[in-house]
Amino acid sequence: MPLERDMEMEFKEQGFRDWSPGLSSRDQLTQAAFVGALGGFRSLVASVYHLKAHNSFVKKNWGEVERYRTVTASLQPKFWSYWDLAVWDMAWNAYGYYRGEAEEYSDDFKGWHIENIIMPTYLQKGIDYAKRGLEWLPDDYRLLKVIADIYDQKMGNAEKAAEWYLKASRKPEAPPHVYRAYAHQLTLCAGREKEAYRVTEDLYRNSGDLTLTLLRDLERLEDDIARRAARDMTYEQLRDAALAEDAGYLEMASFAGYLLEVRKDFSAAVDIYEKVAGHSQAPTFYRRKLAFLMADHPKKAVEAYQMLKTLALSDPAALRREDMSRIAQLESRLGIAKQKRIRP
Amino acid sequence: MANSSTPAVQIEGLTKVFRLPFKQEKVVAVDGLSLQVDAGEVYGLIGPNGSGKSTTMKVLLGLISPSAGKASIFGLDSGDTASRGSVGFLPENPYFYKYLTGSETLAFYGKLCGLSRKQIRERSDELLEMVDLTGARDRRLGGYSKGMLQRIGLAQALVGDPRLVVLDEPTAGVDPAGSRKIRDLVLELKRRGITVILSSHLLEQVQEVCDEVGIIFNGRLVREGKLNDLIAIEDQSEIVLQNATPQLLERIAEMVEGEEGAQLLRCGNPRTTLERLFLQEIKEGSKQGGEDA
Amino acid sequence: MDQQAQDIAISGKHRVFSLLRIWAISRNTFTQLVRMKVFYFMLIFSALIIGANLLFLSFTFEQELKILKDVSFGAMSLFASIFAIVGTALLIPKDLEDRTLYTILTKPVPRIEYLIGKLLGILLLIAVSILLMSLLFFAVLYIRQHGILAEKIASIPRQVSEADIESFRESIFSRGLQPELLLGVVAVFLKAAVAAAVALFVSTFASSTLFTIIVSLVIYFIGHAQALALDFYFAKGEMHSAGQRFFAGLIGVVFPNFQLFNVADGLTAGEVISTSLMARLVGLTAFYLTIYSLVSWLVFAKKEL
Known part of the structure; x- marks a missing residue:
């Protein structure tokens, strides 16, 4: 009919x-x-x-x-x-x-x-x-995501996983973590570090939800960039870039890394890292880096401990699990009273 | 508007032919039957099983349509639903909704007749009283005996206050006491001026209550008339005695023998004369039928 | 003729069509079925739903609620269709067999009224049973969704915030007792109504209850498969000659497309049905009821009883 x-x-x-x-x-x-x-x-x-x-x-x-x-x-x-x-x-x-x-x-x-x-x-x-x-x-993001999950969890294929997480994240109902999963997979793809950094940094700046994975990824990517710069550029190039008027914290960090790794100039490196940690754009993990750098230096240990203590209170996510034992060592070295120690 | 001169039932040249499914054969159930029942009469339709009584009744009640001829009730054609406004029908061996009680059954049929709630209550009380079922009014019909079912059936037929009541084999399968009760009810209807048509193969019953009798055989009305006319035999007389001694009977026999031309045909206990008549008609009917063929 | 009889003859003017008579027949049909204790089926229905609850162990709440809905809608549809077909098949052939029909039709009742009355009585029964079933179904669903929410909250070791509870509630309840389920219930009724009309039609020419049931069931199943079959023959709705269109139309009228009524199948899978589509489903049902009643009447009006 x-x-x-x-x-x-x-x-x-x-x-x-x-x-x-x-x-x-x-x-x-x-x-x-x-x-x-x-x-x-x-x-x-x-x-x-x-x-x-x-x-x-x-x-x-x-x-x-x-x-x-x-x-x-x-x-x-x-x-x-x-x-x-x-x-x-x-x-x-x-x-x-x-x-x-x-x-x-x-x-x-x-x-x-x-x-x-x-x-x-x-x-x-x-x-x-x-x-x-x-x-x-x-239009079901969940079915796209589950394919990505297989590539990620079962096959260890970050390229494919990133591809499917991205597809899933574009569906209207996909929650934000799907896009973050895409970003994370991207950081695991060899040769796509720039793309990964762009995505991760964008997430860091613009999404309200800073997960540990995101922070670690960002730190790893920035370390990587600094290391790459230290390898590919001359001392002068690095110095000029870091000391320029409008220098970004990433240029400074690259220079500081060079000073530390290549020149082994500890105090110069600390000076630059202090500038990085104080930079308004810089993620907090630079403060952690700086603090542990200083902690190994007898003269700066007290100051380093103060920094760690502040960090533990203001931004505990910047600290890692394995940091606790290093902090404990530092505390016993400095003879900090038990009740005044940093508690996780 | 029908007046009292309109016959209660008029059937003219009624023929009903049934086609047997999947066969070429036809069966003529009723063949050119005409009859008329006047208002207030009790009419008995008799004939053996399969003679066409039920078919005639069904046509009259609009349950089947005639192949030829017509039937009407108080001037209204049987095909017209309105004609059933003044008729009550009790089918042979009726079954009603056995989940209903006696009074619910009457209420249901009353509503179908378009009675108001108040009318239904009054009619039910009256009819249940009349058919002697007041005590069983709130029992479900599933628990009724055959005789009770027949009586509730009769009450149901009467609920619309019909002017014509059609009863198909009203005493079939009912015990003698129940049968007598139904006979009394028919007489009661007659007393109230209600026209009754009843069919039966039990002649005694018909003989007791009917004013007029039609004998159907092979779909034809073979004999019709006032009961008295039909069964009276002009040159015969009947004496019915009570408490007669054998000696008395012997003396009567002697007296008859002494009389010129008179003859004692038989002596014994009275029998239904109608039955004799019926059997005789049947015999003639089949002879005729044989000649026709 | 006595005075009383004359009064009746004058006052009792016959009405050609009377809703009161139809209502009397419908109510009688309903009462009859109720007193045949058909509502005992509710015990089976309850057992099914509660039984379905026991199958839920080790499933997610989404699956659990879906199974509950599937079993409930399945059972509702099954019972409603059985009532529609068997109920209708029991009534008219039985009236004829017991000669009860004679007593009704020899009252001033037109045959169409008898048919409509019977159909309405069956529809009333179906409606009441669906109502009872859906009340029970909704009650169980309501209890389960609250139970699931409570279990969920209890399963979380830490303190649960108001916002978390709200989001659990949202995600659980959206798969639980939702107003859209009513559309599924209505569709179950509409389908049963069409099935009843089909059975009514069959019973007007059938001579026995069994025959009516079998033929109606055959139509019922073919009706479910007809769209598939037409798709198969006419390659996805492309009909070329007028003959083919006529054939398809004929199939469509004789075998109603019952698949259209399976709204609940989609609803339990979380699909959405538009109101306009639902309205047309109602229209389609009305169309079938009218057509089948008319054809039934055409057959029944001429039927030799």
Whole structure:
């Protein structure tokens, strides 16, 4: 009937009810489930298969898990969670299970086979599920993100991870941490340090949420830039850049690094680092750097301790976990009374 | 507006042919039947099973449409829903909604007749009293006996205060006491001036209550008339005695023998003469039917 | 003729169409079904929903709420459709078998009124059962979403801020008891109503309850698959000749596209349905009810009882 066809089309345009049992799922449904799915109980049948998949997961029967996940997801392809679960079961649960197996047979050919053939297959299955889900839900950042997660957590492929995190971050509903994950992956890509620094610095300046990862990444990237500058430039070039009227803290830090590493001129380096730490644009981790630099120098130890104490109170995130033992050493060296010591 | 001269029921040249599904055969259930029932009469339609009684009634009540001819109730054609405004019907072996109680059943049918709530209450009380079911009014019909069902059926037929009541085999399957009760009710209706058509194959019943009788056989009305006319045999007389001793009967027999031309045909306990008549008509009817073919 | 009878004859003018009579038949149908103890099904429904609750162990709240909704909507749709088809199939053939129909149609009741009355009675039953089921469903959903929120808060070892609680509430409740679910409930009713109209039509020419049920179920299932089949034959809605269009139209009328009514499937997956689409679904239902009632009447008016 024309009216019905119209409505059907509109349903499809709205992305609603657009479903026909694809061959893949039809073959894997029992007859009863197929009739049920056709008879208007699609969502219920999907739930039942979801439970079956869960049972198979408990039994660690990964072939069954895969079969049931395919059925569930193709019965209700617009429900992102079904795709996400399929990805999770493949790339985390099955993968993790086989990693255990591979360790058990690490000396055998079997172990090699599992590690080099089976495990990558499950990662790929996970990625494939997410991509099929994206055909139905092209705007779902979560499915994009889960692909990036696999590249990041399972494959250690920062290039790919960065690419997918970036795609995910561009979706309207993506929370800010997805973009930060992109930035972090970028810092791990060899040869893309400049791009990484641009993104990370922009995040540092403009996003309200300064996470530890972001701060560490920024510090690492800036160290890297300073080291690169110290290697590529002459003393004069570095000095002129650092002492110029409108010199940025990064130029100063590069010069200070040069003084410290190449010239081994400790006090000159400290002088410049003091300027860096006092620079309005400079991140607080320069103050930490300066403080620990001075702490190793007997004459400056007291001053260094004061700086650390201020930092611990005003910006504890600038300090790292391993700093605590160094601070404790410093405190005992200086004979600081127990009750006056810095507490994390 | 029907006046008292309009017959309660008029059936003219009624023919009903049924086609058997998936077969070429046709069955003629009623064949050119005409009859008339005057207002206030009790009319008995008798005939063996399958003779066309029920079909005739169904046409009259608009449940099926005639192949030819027509039927009307108080001048209104049977095909017209309005004609059923003045008729009450009790089908053979009726089943009602067994989840309803007696009074709910009457209320339901009362509403179908367009009665107001107040009218329904009054009619129900009156009818339940009349059919002697006042004590069972709040019991569900599922628990009623066959006789009670028949009586609630009759009450249901009467709830719209009809001028014509059609009863199809009203005593079928009812025990003798229940049967008598129904006979009394029919007589009560007659007393109230309500026209009654009843069909039966139990002749005794018809004989007891009917003014006029029609005999149907093979879809045709083979005989019709006042009951008395039909069963009276002109050259025969009947004496019915009570507490007659064998000696008395012997003396009567002797007296008859002494009389010129007179003859004692039989002596015994009285029997239904109508039944005899009926059997005779059937015999003739089948002879005729055979000749027609 | 006595005075009383004449009064009736004068005062009791026959009305050609009477809503009161239809209402009497509907109410009677409803009462009959209720007294057949059909509402015991609520026990099964409750058991299903509570049973579904027990399956939730080790799932995320999103999945848990989805399964609850799936099971509830599935059961609602199942019961509503069963009532629609079996209920309707039980009534008219049974009236005919028991000759109860004679007593009704020999009252001044037009046959269309009888049909409409029966259909409305069934719809009333379906509506009341869906109402009861959705009340229970919504109550369980409400209790569960609050339970989940409480569990979530309790599972966090540190002090939970107001803002955190608010965001948990937001994310849990948005997958819980939402007004859109009502659209799903309405769609379940509309679908059952069409199924009842189909069964009504079948029962006007069927001779037995079993036949009515089987034929109606066949139509019901074909109706679910018809869009698929048409897609298959006409390659995604492209129909060329007038003959093909006629054929598709015919299929569409004889077998209502029941898939259109499966709004709940999308709702439980978090999809959104527009009001205009919903309004047209109501219109489509009205269309089917009218068509099927009329065709039923055409058959039934001529039926030899």
